[in-house]
Structure formats: structure tokens, C-alpha cells
Amino acid sequence: MTVARPLSLITGASSGIGAAFARQLAALGHQLVLTARRVDRLETLAAELRERHAIQVTVLPHDLADPAAPRTLCDELDQRGLPVDWLVNNAGYGVPGTFVANDWATHADFLQVLLTAPTELAWRLLPGMRQRGHGRIINVASLAGHVPGPAGHTLYAASKAYLIKLSQSLALENHAAGVHVCALCPGFTWSEFHDVTGTRDKMNRLPGFMWLSAEDVVRQGIAAVERGDAVYIPGRVNRAIKTLVQLLPDRLALRLSARESKRYRNTQV
Template identity: 55%
Template sequence: MTQSPVRGHALVTGASSGIGAAIAREYAARGMPLVLVARRAERLQALAAELSARVECVVIAADLADPATPARLFEATTSRGLFISTLVNNAGYGVPGRYLSADWKTHADFIQVLMTSVAELTHRYLPAMEAAGHGRILNVASLAGLVPATAGHTLYGATKLWLVRFSESLDLEMKKHGVHVTAVCPGMTYTEFHDVNGMREKVSQLPKGIWLTSAEVAKLAVDAVEAGRPRLITGRTNRLLAALSKYLPDHLASALISSRSKDFRDAD
């Protein structure tokens, strides 16, 4: 088994499918032992069985919508004597439709998973990285956080913009301690995300050239955090969209995104 040049384990949330599973596979290919976290224990066990020939895999089934989960995760890894040298905050999903189409508990769970748990897990695992003088934190954000807002999925872009800013600020604080923090901002990626939020039929009509596979995103993301890049936008088309959003007048950029938002957002 190839030994990783990076000390410790990589803890990946949302590892049961999509980009999270792809990032786990990418780290396993680089010889890094893993802590796999998600709600679906069966899928985690299947992924661990796939990767255990290469690296050690610890499986922890947990729901990050539960506010007690980050502390339990930290205790579970600490009690095993594991040093989490890489933290991948990937767990996430979308809440389709208008803001008022879902009850507050749905939105509160969403904020807990995509924001609060990220902040808490980072706060808990960061001190050991700082003390060791080495660490990597990879936060899976989205192109949605870098382009103008659209109707529907109201909290999604807002949380992803928060994640980008959080990552950039933390990277500035921690780089002198040997800790790299990166926000990866994928655009359209072949995963189960659009099946879960009911948008598969609509997004399947988008041009094939704007899509990347989850494996492609994972490799780019891991390369970026190892290189110390605080932000990565995956794909040439996505970088163009982000640039247009930044440099076009606000009203033009907003009109451009809003005119096509029905292709990837459900606002009904």
C-alpha cells in the first residue's frame, strides 16, 4: 500500500455519493487514510469496501442536520486517536422552490448542514492542524455563490457565498501555520444532486459542454488545496460566467442569469 506524504486522515462529509465519494476516491488513490461520514450507512460501507484495499477507511454514519453531530464526530475520531489532517466539508443539498414553500424546520436543517456544522467542525479540528503545522480544509461551495441571485432555492447561493468568504478569510489566518483552506466552486456536475432536488429533467437539457464529472471536480479540488489556492472555479465555462458576473454591470449580470435560471432553478 502506498503511504501518503500527508500525515493523518482525511475526514469527508457527505461521502456516500457524488463529489464527496469522488473526493474520497481521489484521496485513497493518493494513499491517504479516510474517515467517511454521511447519513446512509449502507453506501458508506460499500465505498469503504471499495477503497479499503488501498487505505484504511473508518465509517461513521451521522446526520449533520442534528446540532449534536459535530461534537459527536470529533469525539468519535479523538477517542480512536485519529489526527484529522484534512477536513472536507462537502455535505449538502438543495431545497427547491420558493422560500415560503418549505417550513422553517426544513430551512433550519439546511442552514445547520451547510453552514453551522461546517463552522463547528472546522473550529474543532483546526487546533490540532495548527499545532502540527500542517493541515488542509477543503470546502465544497458552488458557482451559485459567485453569480447573481435567482428566484428559487433561496438559501443555496447565499450559503455558498458565505462558504467562499469563510474559506478565504480562514486561509489568510492559517497559511502561516501551514494550513491551506480552499473553497471549490463547481458548476454543473454529474451527481445525484439534481435527482434529489427534482431538477434532473430540466438540467439535462443544458449543453453537455458545461458539465464535469465528479471525478474531474475531485481531482481539481484536491490539487487546489494542496497547492494552497484559496478559491477554485472548476471548468472554463464556469470561470467565464463568474467573470461576467463580476465585471458586467450588476443589472446586466442579474438579467443574464435570471433569464436562464428556469433551466437550473425551481422557483414554483
């Protein structure tokens, strides 16, 4: 079955890929629930989309680093009578520096946002999707989840690899119930990500053909989940990188990762 006016919940919707998802799903006629920490940005985006598309946009600000946030968010959705048809698990960030260079509280918050929160949101919202016979879940992973983990940003690739495997299992478990699950795995994407992590100057050394816009990533991701793709890598260059890494011996692939880490990451303890 299909839903005439689907309701989409987008995490990390205040900028970048999350905001691009909000704009493109709104253009497709979706009602939206937007969540992130920056309330002012969410309200500005919500006002833009209400005016442009005459849709319902609900702003529910939450910090997903709070372990209680996923349950509280879903309780609010139930109280408002907002059944979620599309879940876009997009919230995320990077922690620059080596593993021991950061305190445990920093890593714990990261793991809560990147692993636990998206997993719990899927667990809480999947039963309703299955009962209604229709649903879409997009877990925004990364090309980093397909290649050897680099030094610096230690937990980032590991967390994205987890989202890829989770999405594959959920796709197999729920396809017959009318629910598609897709791990969207972009490579370098124009957004605030590298500004926040302080690596913009290093990232600017990359050639232009390595980059995609958030709009292109989202457009391809929506098409992929509708097709029923469990994993999708946008961009021919990114798909070629993934294929090349798979063909290389592990030792050589790890050596290449070590070399690139020194160029684009803070690998000092």
C-alpha cells in the same frame, strides 16, 4: 512539514463529489474517515477502498442536520485516536422552490448542514492541524456563490457565498501555520444532486460542455488546495461565467439570473 499517511475526514461521502474525494485521496495513500447518513453506501465504499488500496477506512455515520453531530463526530475521532489532517466539507443538498414555499424546519436543517456544520468542524479540527504544522481544509462551495442568487433554491447560492468568504478568511489566518484552506467552486457536475431535487429533466436541457465529472472536480480541487489557492473554480467555462458576471452591471446580471431561474428552477410560490 508533510504527513506520510494523512488522515482525511470527508462529509457527505456516500455519493457524488464526496465519494470521488474518498477514492482519489485513498489512491494518494490517505487513511479515511467517511461520514454521511446512508450507512450502507458508506460501508460499501469503505470495503472497496480497503481492498483496493490497503488503507484504514473508518465509517462514522452522522446526520449533520442534527446540531449535536459535529461535536459528537469530533469526540468519536478523539476517542479513537484519529487526528484529522484533511477536512473535506462536502455534505450538502438543495431545497427546491421559493423561500416561503418551504417550512422553517426545512430551512433550519439546510442551514445547519450547509453553514453551521462545516464551520463548526473547521473550528474544532483547526487547532490540531495548527499544532501539528500541517493541514488541509476543502470547503465544497459552488459557482453559484459567485453569481447573482436565483429564484428557487433560495438559500443555496447564499450558503455557498458564505463558504467562499469563510475559506478566504481561514486561508489568510492559517497559511503561516502550514494549513491551507480552499473553497472549491464547481459548476454543473454529474452527480445525484439534481435527481434528489427533482430538477434532472430541466438540467438535461443544458449543453454537454457545461458539465464536469465529479472526478475532474475533485482532481482539480486537490491540486488547488495543495497549491494554496483560497478559492478555485474548476473548468474554463465556469471561470469564464464568473468573469463575465463580474463585468456586467448588477442590474443586468440580476436580469439574466431571473431569466435563467425560470428555465431551470421552480420559481412559483
